[in-house]
Each structure stands twice: as C-alpha cells, then as structure tokens.
Amino acid sequence: MKVLVPVKRVVDYNVKIRVKADQTGVETANVKMSMNPFDEIAVEQAVRMKEAGQADEVIAVSIGPQQSQETIRTALAMGADRGILVQHDGEIQPLAVAKLLKAIVDAEGPGIVLCGKQAIDDDANQTAQMLSALLGWSQATFVSKLEIGDGEATATREVDGGLETIKVKLPAVCSVDLRLNEPRYASLPNIMKAKKKPIDMKTPADFGVDPTPRLTTVKVVEPPPRQAGVKVADVAELVSKLRNEAKVIS
Amino acid sequence: MSNLVIAEHDGAEIKPHTLNTIAAAQAAGGDIHVAVIGSGCQAAADAAAKIAGVSKVLMVDSAEYENQMAEAVAPAIVKLADGYSTIFAPANTFGKNVMPRVAALMDIQQLSEVSAVLGEKTYERPIYAGNAIATVKSSEPTDIVTVRMTSFEPVAAEGGSASIETVSGTGAQDLSSFVGQSVVSSDRPELTSAKIVISGGRGMQNGENFGMLEKVADKLGAAVGASRAAVDAGFVPNDYQVGQTGKVVAPDLYIAVGISGAIQHLAGMKDSKVIVAINKDDEAPIFQVADYGLVADLFDAVPALEKELG
Ligand SMILES: Cc1cc2nc3c(=O)[nH]c(=O)nc-3n(C[C@H](O)[C@H](O)[C@H](O)COP(=O)(O)OP(=O)(O)OC[C@H]3O[C@@H](n4cnc5c(N)ncnc54)[C@H](O)[C@@H]3O)c2cc1C
Numbered sequence: 001m002k003v004l005v006p007v008k009r010v011v012d013y014n015v016k017i018r019v020k021a022d023q024t025g026v027e028t029a030n031v032k033m034s035m036n037p038f039d040e041i042a043v044e045q046a047v048r049m050k051e052a053g054q055a056d057e058v059i060a061v062s063i064g065p066q067q068s069q070e071t072i073r074t075a076l077a078m079g080a081d082r083g084i085l086v087q088h089d090g091e092i093q094p095l096a097v098a099k100l101l102k103a104i105v106d107a108e109g110p111g112i113v114l115c116g117k118q119a120i121d122d123d124a125n126q127t128a129q130m131l132s133a134l135l136g137w138s139q140a141t142f143v144s145k146l147e148i149g150d151g152e153a154t155a156t157r158e159v160d161g162g163l164e165t166i167k168v169k170l171p172a173v174c175s176v177d178l179r180l181n182e183p184r185y186a187s188l189p190n191i192m193k194a195k196k197k198p199i200d201m202k203t204p205a206d207f208g209v210d211p212t213p214r215l216t217t218v219k220v221v222e223p224p225p226r227q228a229g230v231k232v233a234d235v236a237e238l239v240s241k242l243r244n245e246a247k248v249i250s
Numbered sequence: 251m252s253n254l255v256i257a258e259h260d261g262a263e264i265k266p267h268t269l270n271t272i273a274a275a276q277a278a279g280g281d282i283h284v285a286v287i288g289s290g291c292q293a294a295a296d297a298a299a300k301i302a303g304v305s306k307v308l309m310v311d312s313a314e315y316e317n318q319m320a321e322a323v324a325p326a327i328v329k330l331a332d333g334y335s336t337i338f339a340p341a342n343t344f345g346k347n348v349m350p351r352v353a354a355l356m357d358i359q360q361l362s363e364v365s366a367v368l369g370e371k372t373y374e375r376p377i378y379a380g381n382a383i384a385t386v387k388s389s390e391p392t393d394i395v396t397v398r399m400t401s402f403e404p405v406a407a408e409g410g411s412a413s414i415e416t417v418s419g420t421g422a423q424d425l426s427s428f429v430g431q432s433v434v435s436s437d438r439p440e441l442t443s444a445k446i447v448i449s450g451g452r453g454m455q456n457g458e459n460f461g462m463l464e465k466v467a468d469k470l471g472a473a474v475g476a477s478r479a480a481v482d483a484g485f486v487p488n489d490y491q492v493g494q495t496g497k498v499v500a501p502d503l504y505i506a507v508g509i510s511g512a513i514q515h516l517a518g519m520k521d522s523k524v525i526v527a528i529n530k531d532d533e534a535p536i537f538q539v540a541d542y543g544l545v546a547d548l549f550d551a552v553p554a555l556e557k558e559l560g
C-alpha cells in the first residue's frame with residue numbers, strides 16, 4: 001500500500017520567536033525553518049513501514065510557499081519516494097489543508113495517512129481528525145505505537161489518563177506523538193539521491209479548494225512577561241518565603 | 251444566543267474539565283446547554299443538570315458511545331449542533347480527538363485551545379508554544395471552540411436544576427473499536443487541577459529518584475509532573491508530561507526540579523502563580539521565569555525540602 005505523509009514547514013523549534021512590532025504576526029523572515037518535528041516522526045514511521053515490507057511507496061505532501069520544497073526534500077532524504085507540493089503563499093488553516101489532503105488522497109489512494117499530532121506554529125491539532133472526517137475513515141490520534149495488521153491497525157494512543165489501545169479499520173488517518181519513534185538523520189548519499197526524486201507541483205485551484213482563512217487574525221501580541229524573581233540561599237529560606245511571602249504553603 | 255458544552259464524563263460523573271469549559275461558555279453570554287453523550291450515562295446527565303448556570307441537558311444514551319470513540323461521538327454532536335452559536339469542549343485529549351472531526355463534518359474551521367472569550371465571535375489563543383497570543387475573529391455560523399482549561403475558573407458543580415431532554419443515538423460504527431487502556435490510578439490530586447505541582451526532569455536520573463518528589467508531594471498535597479526528557483527516558487509515564495505537547499498546568503505553586511526550562515516545557519507551566527526552580531546550573535533558563543530560584547544539587551535540596559516541610 002501507499003503511505004501519505006503531510007509535512008509542514010514551520011519555524012524551527014529551537015528559534016526564539018519574535019512578535020512583529022505591528023502586531024500582525026510572528027517574524028518569519030530570516031528565521032530558520034524546518035520540518036514540523038511531529039512530521040519527522042511520521043516520515044520515519046512511513047519509511048520503517050516500507051523497510052518492513054508493509055508499504056510500497058511513501059509520498060510526502062506539503063502545502064505552503066515555494067520553499068516548502070526543502071521540507072519535502074528532507075522527507076525524501078529520509079526515505080520517502082516522491083513529493084507533492086501544493087503551492088500557496090500566506091496563511092492556510094487546518095480545514096483547507098484537510099480539504100487539499102482529501103483531494104490528494106482521492107487521487108493517490110493511500111492505505112494510511114500519517115500526520116503529525118500538531119504543528120508547532122499554529123498549535124492547532126486538527127488536521128488529521130478533519131481529514132479523517134472528510135474521508136469518512138477511521139482515526140487514531142496521538143499514536144505512540146502502531147502495528148499494521150490485515151485490513152486493520154492497532155494503535156496505542158497517549159491520552160490524559162495514560163495509554164489507550166484501539167483498533168482501526170484501514171484505510172485510516174493517524175496523528176503521531178513524540179514517543180512513536182526517533183527519526184533518523186539523513187545520510188549524505190541519501191540527501192544527494194533525494195535531489196533526483198520527483199516533486200509534483202500543484203496549486204489549491206487544481207483541486208478546487210478555496211484556501212481563504214475562515215478565522216481572521218485581529219492581532220498577535222507577546223504574552224505578559226513574568227516579573228523577575230529572586231535566588232534563595234538555601235532550602236530553609238525557600239520554605240520560609242513560600243510560607244510567609246508567597247503564602248502558597250502552610 | 252445559546253451555547254452547547256460537550257461534557258466529558260465516565261457515565262457516572264462529570265469530569266472537572268467540563269466545569270472550566272462551562273465557564274468559558276458563560277463568558278460568551280447566553281443560555282448554556284450541556285450534551286452528555288455516552289452509554290449508560292443517566293447518572294452523568296443527572297450530575298450535569300445540577301451544575302450552576304446550566305439550563306438544559308441533552309442526553310444521548312446509546313451503546314455506540316461506549317468508550318467515546320470519535321467516529322461515533324462526532325456525528326452525535328453534529329446532530330445536536332443545530333441552532334447553537336457556539337459549541338465548546340475542553341482542550342484535553344478528549345476534546346482534541348473529537349471536536350476537529352465535528353468541525354470538518356460541519357464545514358467549520360475550529361478554534362483550538364482558546365484562552366479568552368472576548369465576545370462578538372472574537373477569542374484569544376496562544377500560538378508558538380505560548381510565545382505569542384493571537385486574537386482571532388471567526389466568520390463561521392457556529393463557532394467550534396476547544397477551551398484551555400487553566401484559563402477559566404471552574405463553575406460550581408452544584409446549584410443548578412436543568413431539565414434533561416433525551417435524544418436518540420446516531421447508530422453503530424465499525425471503523426474503530428476499543429481494545430484496552432493502562433491507566434495508573436493515584437491518590438494524589440490530578441495534575442491539571444492540583445493547587446501544587448512538583449515536576450522532575452532529566453536531572454532526576456531515573457524513575458526511582460522520583461520517589462523523592464513523591465514524598466514532598468505527599469506533604470504538600472501536590473501532584474507530580476515531568477518534563478518530556480524524563481518521560482522519553484522512561485522515568486515516568488506519558489501522562490506526567492507538562493508542556494506544549496503535554497498537559498498545561500497553572501497551579502498556585504509549581505516546583506521544577508532538574509528541569510532546564512526549554513520553551514516547550516515553559517509553555518505548559520508558565521501561567522502558574524508562583525514558580526520555584528531547583529537546578530544546579532545557575533544559568534538554566536528556568537530561572538528566568540522562577541519567582542524563587544535555588545541553585546543546588548537536587549539530591550541534597552529535595553530531601554532537605556521534605557525535612558523542612560516537617
Ligand atoms: C516538538 C517538541 C515538543 C516538545 N514538547 C515538550 C513538552 O511538552 N514538555 C517538555 O517538557 N518538553 C518538550 N519538548 C522537549 C524540550 O525541548 C526539552 O528537550 C525538554 O523539556 C528538556 O527536559 P529537561 O529540562 O528535563 O532536560 P534537560 O534540558 O537535559 O535539563 C536537565 C536539567 O537538570 C539539571 N540537573 C542535572 N542534574 C542535576 C542535579 N543533580 N541537581 C540539580 N539540577 C540538575 C541540569 O542543570 C539541567 O538544567 C519538546 C520538544 C519538541 C521538539
């Protein structure tokens with residue numbers, strides 16, 4: 001079966017982000033961009049499935065500006081076979097992303113879609129669930145273990161109370177969590193090879209999807225700063241301050 | 251104008267996060283109805299009817315909702331949705347799993363993890379691990395909102411006397427099924443609602459050493475949490491993780507032990523009232539958000555803390 005992996009280009013998780021002075025958003029010019037960390041985990045899982053003979057082709061899809069090609073190349077260097085870039089400049093929200101992914105799923109017919117659980121820029125945590133709904137497929141979110149069986153998959157999910165195991169019929173949409181695997185680093189030969197792998201170029205119009213945001217950003221501001229604190233000399237001073245100054249313990 | 255709140259429950263009781271979610275609905279103004287969707291959930295519906303400020307409970311009690319599979323619950327919410335201006339659910343793993351599915355079925359763009367309801371379809375929500383706060387305005391006919399629980403004080407669980415309306419189910423689904431769960435029960439308070447939280451990081455070195463934190467927790471009536479590094483290393487289970495992609499907590503007192511203070515960790519705890527950091531590296535970023543910082547080896551400081559608390 002084919003595995004489809006949506007990969008998003010986001011501000012690298014190590015970058016200390018800055019809010020623009022005009023409050024229209026977050027500074028992304030001249031900032032290091034990377035593949036969303038959860039999507040690396042999804043690519044890794046897809047490539048492992050291929051190596052285990054459970055998948056025969058891994059397709060990486062990104063929706064975003066021209067430079068999202070780099071994100072797709074990263075997936076190709078990790079072992080994905082080909083890429084699809086739906087080129088779109090400016091903000092695009094999860095419902096529109098899910099509609100584009102649905103159109104690609106309809107065209108490609110994958111047996112499973114592996115999304116990240118959440119994009120670390122919008123922190124939305126929506127796309128996988130929305131795609132699953134639009135397709136009328138099963139969903140397994142926040143997956144930390146995935147076993148592919150015959151026409152079904154068994155998924156362990158990280159939930160608030162601990163872990164939950166479910167069975168989902170294939171085809172399914174999964175969203176992967178941090179502890180599913182540890183993504184590999186692409187080797188130099190594989191980075192070279194990735195340059196020759198094909199990337200299909202598309203636009204939202206090719207799929208008849210309107211990418212206009214439904215939610216308007218009124219403004220973006222920095223969170224209120226915390227007041228600088230003090231260093232205490234020892235445990236006795238700490239406990240005394242917590243009792244008498246902060247009054248948070250008795 | 252009326253609001254629908256999707257209750258999180260176990261059939262017998264309403265889970266506390268529902269009370270924070272109702273508080274967010276109150277901020278929106280208008281009537282508040284609560285949906286209790288489950289299998290054998292009459293007791294939970296009765297409990298929902300007693301919550302202060304709730305005027306009606308919609309109970310959908312049918313076998314297909316056992317285990318709250320998203321593929322079953324989402325159509326039930328869609329069935330109830332008609333006429334509501336806003337539908338709210340908690341932004342925990344229950345709400346995050348189900349609500350985007352509901353939104354897509356209704357062709358609506360959801361608002362995730364809303365931290366303030368400003369009225370006129372306008373909301374605040376943290377983005378980029380809480381390093382920026384966005385104000386967003388919706389143009390949808392019905393707003394679908396998941397609520398950051400720590401941003402809203404829970405309403406009272408008692409004091410209301412809502413009517414209960416029964417709605418029929420939406421039918422069985424065969425897309426997914428529940429196999430089992432491993433949930434560790436503890437006598438300590440639940441992490442996201444505890445007044446005091448003590449968390450350990452990679453500096454704890456192993457799972458056994460978390461015993462030191464548990465002893466302090468028991469003296470303070472605190473919950474125990476952890477950084478991602480401590481969970482990844484297998485010191486403690488996944489449900490301990492505090493942060494951008496774990497749980498968000500905002501207790502009166504948060505004690506970070508052997509945690510460096512990566513932005514992804516701060517995202518889950520920096521709204522705590524008082525933050526204490528215990529770390530042997532005086533340059534650890536956690537000290538930038540700590541009200542009280544103690545530069546010390548945790549293996550000396552934590553046992554001393556336990557003793558000092560008497
Ligand atoms: C996509 C993504 C999501 C993430 N989500 C989360 C999240 O939700 N939550 C989260 O916590 N992290 C998250 N992280 C990870 C985060 O970036 C950090 O790697 C992690 O928080 C580090 O954990 P730590 O502070 O325990 O470990 P470290 O950074 O290794 O810090 C250990 C600290 O312990 C101190 N120490 C060591 N020994 C002692 C001693 N004997 N006495 C006193 N102090 C000592 C050290 O000085 C150091 O400061 C995420 C990362 C990514 C990429």
Ligand SMILES: Nc1ncnc2c1ncn2[C@@H]1O[C@H](COP(=O)(O)O)[C@@H](O)[C@H]1O
Nearest residue numbers: 006007063115116118119124125126127
């Ligand atoms: N623009 C995009 N291009 C490709 N994949 C995306 C895009 N946006 C979201 N996704 C996928 O959906 C997941 C969840 O994103 P979100 O719902 O925005 O938190 C990501 O981890 C990706 O797998």
